Amino acid sequence: MEKPNFYPRIKRLHEDAADRDLLKMPNNTNGQSSTLASFIWRNADDLWGDFRHTEFGKIILPFTLLRRLECVLEPTREQALETVADLADQDIDLGVVLRQITGYPFYNTSNYTLGTLGATRTRQNLEDYIAKFSDNARVIFEQFDFANTIARMDKQGVLYRICQNFADTDLHPDTVPERVMSNIYEHLIRRFGAEVNEAAEDFMTPRDVVHLAIELLLDPDDELFVSNPGLIRTLYDPTCGTGGFLSDGMEHVQSLRDRYSIAPVVVPHGQELEPETHAVCLAGMLLKTLESDPGRDLSQNIKLGSTLSNDQYSNERFHYCISNPPFGKKWDKDQDAVVREHSEKKFEGRFGPKLPRVSDGSMLFLLHLISKLETPERGGGRAAIVLSGSPLFNGNAGQGESEIRRFLLENDYVEAIIALPTEIFFRTGIGTYIWILSNKKDDARQGKVQLIDATSLYTQMRKSEGNKKRAISGEQTRQIVDAYSAFEPTDTSKIFDYEEFGYRRVKVLRPLRMKIVITEDGFDSLDTDKAWNKLSDTQKEAWTSTLIAHAGQEHEYDWLESFAKSAAKKNASLGKVGKPLIKALVGAFGVRDSDADPVLDGKGDIVPDDSLTDFESVPLSTSIEGYMESEVLPWADDAYVDKSYRDDQDDDVGVVGYEISFNRYFYQYQPPRDLHVIDADLKAVEADIAVLLEEVTE
Template sequence: MAETTGTASTLADFIWKNAEYLWGDFKHTDFGKIILPFTLLRRLECVLEPSRQEVLNSHATFRDSGIHLDVILRQATRYPFYNTSKYALGNLGSGKTAQNLLDYISHFSDNARVIFDQFDFSNTVSRLNKAGVLYKICQNFAKVDLHPNEVPDRVMSNLYEHLIRRFGAEVNEGAEDFMTPRDVVHLATSLLLDPDDAFFASHPGLIRTLYDQTCGTGGFLSDAMNHVADHSSHYKVPPVLVPYGQELEPETHAVCLTAMLLRTLETDPGRDLSKNIKLGSTLSADHFKGERFHYSVSNPPFGKKWEKDADAVNLEHKEKKYEGRFGPGLPRINDGSMLFLMNLASKMELPANGGGRAAIVLSGSPLFNGGAGSGESEIRRWLLENDLVEAIVALPTEIFFRTGIGTYLWILSNKKPENRKGRVQLINATGLWTAIKNEGNKRRIISDEQRAQILEIYAAAQDGPISKMLDYRTFGYRRITVERPLRMRFEASDEWVANFNAMTNGAHAEAFTKVRGNFDSLQTLFAAAGIKKMPKGHLKELMAVIGIKDPEAQPMLDEKGNVMPDSDLRDNENVPLGQDIRDYFAKEVLAHVPDAWIDETKRDEKDKKVGIVGYEINFNRFFYQYVPPRKLTDIDADLKAVEAEIADLLGEVTE
């Protein structure tokens, strides 16, 4: 009989006490890989306990009959997995604990046994047995009731979160790589699914697919499925979300497998949802090539290099172009988050098949990193010009466990309603938070009331103090290159002419024999020397040795009579899309530097027009509020008050 139930933190504290038995024999970094698989094992065991005897009886009856046992045993458990061992954590015995435990694990169905393979559990069992603590740990876990009826899915997710966060804190590892706080998960799934509530209600029993490209422990998938289930009273027959996911880390993948094994679909109770959860790198080993999904949600790692995936990503970009996932462009190697953004966009179901929506949590860099023509800018351009960005929500800082940076929740859609087409909604939710007791860097949460406020603002799709509905072209610009003339005069002194002759092996020594003095242009110098034309290399040396830049000098001309540009004065101007570059140039440039001109050879690769198109999304530009500086009289009064206070304190010391 289990002795311990309760909240996620209570259960986690109880389970974590097993670490007391690990001190001395195991490194801190091993604690998580030991405790977590026992937690998963106990969860599975609790679920199978009610049907345990029925499974053993069915196995004994049909094992030699030639009938496929898998179907029969799944029917007995009413889950897509089973165990045919006589053992459980509570009856392994103290004499052959390791042998019996491994026998117990080996009798799980294949889809459950793989969970323990990913933790290298047999090696863990051997080490625990050698340390003399295996039996005690098994007995401790046998006392914890983790059945879904006692510990619902959301509480269990919180338990995993609590344990993983604690492991990360103990060993100083980046738990944020696979942890998304519950409040962020709830907000993302609500923004993703709520707009389709009316559609769900009008289509009873609708089956839709759900995909998480970096599924971690399965928090997003479980929450989205729960979100629909919680609203089942709204529908005659509730919709069904079929989950799919991919995860890089074996341990977190195993946690997600467990969560999906324990979920059943009302329309297909025997379906093994864990088969849809794949292991491997989404970027370089996509297990869902060519597949599309109605809903996608993800929190990829922030600011992680993608050099390990570079060969596969570069090849797909080069060979498949827009038929692949990375056609628009590639970001710099030190941050792969925009690769995940493109992958998610490529997985959205086609509009002809009902369309797709996606939610992804990103850092601030995908909003603005990279200038016009860069990979990042081209990715933003593709998303915006194809009208795939529906909304971006700026989240409060300090809401993640191991980082306090600003984060943003992007909502993508290829089935926008009419009032959103061609527009992007920016929501500045940075001020919507509630303070909590510190959990690492997490000092704030988005409460249920604040989440409801964000959802209301999003649904309204109107301008307001923290909401802006903007034409997508607002974020675009055309970068033009502005040139100014190279103006030089020339001083032909004995020393400088000698240096020039030495650098050009005397090729022009005879011409410069009697040429001395100051010349206001290259043409007058050449005329004095009787030179009509000079090789480019020699001309470059002449300008470097004898030439002196002078804003009052005449513009330099090339051999075709064209004005030569001064690279030191070269500049770029970002002209807002929709504004004529000539009008902008006349007003903003020529008014200040009349001799400037636009380099018309710099053209956009796509539309072939002068200037290179770029896109960036600057939140501060749209939500900045000017705060005037304090009056000098107020500052002076404060300083005098402080001086008086200091004088009083000094007086007390000297008395």
């Protein structure tokens, strides 16, 4: 089947890039255009002095949402009010009728708008206005605690002015498309994020990353959409924020509308922790409709609460899942619930493998998404998740992070991992990665993992936004998606058997080789030993006298124990000789000697030297014996493997671990510069220093 034309989608990405640089919104008052920045600061200027800077966001953001909803209802407002008056005395569900009139799953029955509140009873009228929204819209303002904000604004005398400012701004979707509004919300939350969500922009996903992740997630099923007109699929984001991923996913399939008689449908679902960002997402979903079910209230699909400890979709699965969990955020607040689910449900729950350290919960979301994928029997599912670099390699073999990677790789859930450019997020310049997960891999991808190095695919931004200095353009998005779809090895796309990321962490021991030498330093170290200090002063003196007679003499390791026991039998003042005392004496007077014979225990087994214990990572494709022969024994011919150190799952020698190192697979050797070039640079620097010194001494 011919691959669909991607021009409409690429064009949309170009438009988004332009919107990021300059978001223009017509101003109905003066007929001129004003940028988003001037729109925000016009209100900020009016608030300055009466409110702290950190409070601006909780005022401006809900007013923006209110005006957006108002603009949508404006064309049907008069008809809605007339209907309310006509049906006032009838026993009929007004909500059903009003939703049909507005064409949206919400409505308002107040006679007021932002422009008609009046200057004398502004607060009372605005409260009436908000109270007469349908429940699903009113909850948005409740989550902002907007009633208290209104009261404060009224007290400070700025409420009417702010209402008028917003009343003069057209935010109707026909004027300000959804993608532009998403940028506005993003800007507001980042600009005034301190009070909405501490360090909010840490967790905001830039629009270019949103587009890329959605394209990677949905692009492989475009042919499925072509073959099944009107196909309905579900999309789920457990950390949905303002709903950027969900909105973009819906736009993806809507862009297919021009090519197919019946466009596919993506039904969004999400959960968000922060009430304010949850409210923004609710507002966005109230304005969306499904062609197959136009009366459906999609805002009901957006839940509030912590996904890790309060999964509100616990019994549901989805065709597509997507997430950008916060990087490096502790999950201590969810710890009790997560640990309980892990211990009680094991692999029947979400967190079957060992758990990661509490300092970073991002890998818990990897497991959560896997649990949410539609079952293979029902067509399977695919997920995309944006993560920092640490989930690729943190944790040793047997620890939680490695065990999670093991679970994902050995169950063949990982399709691809894409390394993104640095400096593309707002408050961090670190490297980030998109993981593509699936439980319905194509035959060619079975047992394989594709790594894509897209770190060089970026466009330098004309103006930095915090740490975000780079963006991924539409063409670059297409390049990355094409590389993923092609599934072919290139310089920037490499394909591996999943076992190539695995290894066995083998414990390597060396024999203890030691002699006994009675020295003054040894007596000094005895003074800090617990077993020695439990002796009485009389016993200490007796032992000192007994041992000092052998000062400077070298003895075999096993001489000390037999000597001590024999001496104790002859001299009662020495007391009983137990293992703790023998250990203390050996620790004080034992001297390692590489030429000494290995120490043997009572059973004749070699006693290992704990100070020489080491661990080796043996690739799963290599035998432990072969690895030891080539990599260890040439340098330590007495080394041997501790066969008691075994894996909990397969009980073989060595603990299995997995890690994924992009640098190892994509490293390109850069030869050093010629010496004469380096010398010339040094001379040039010296000349510059000389000139500066002359200026200082003049």
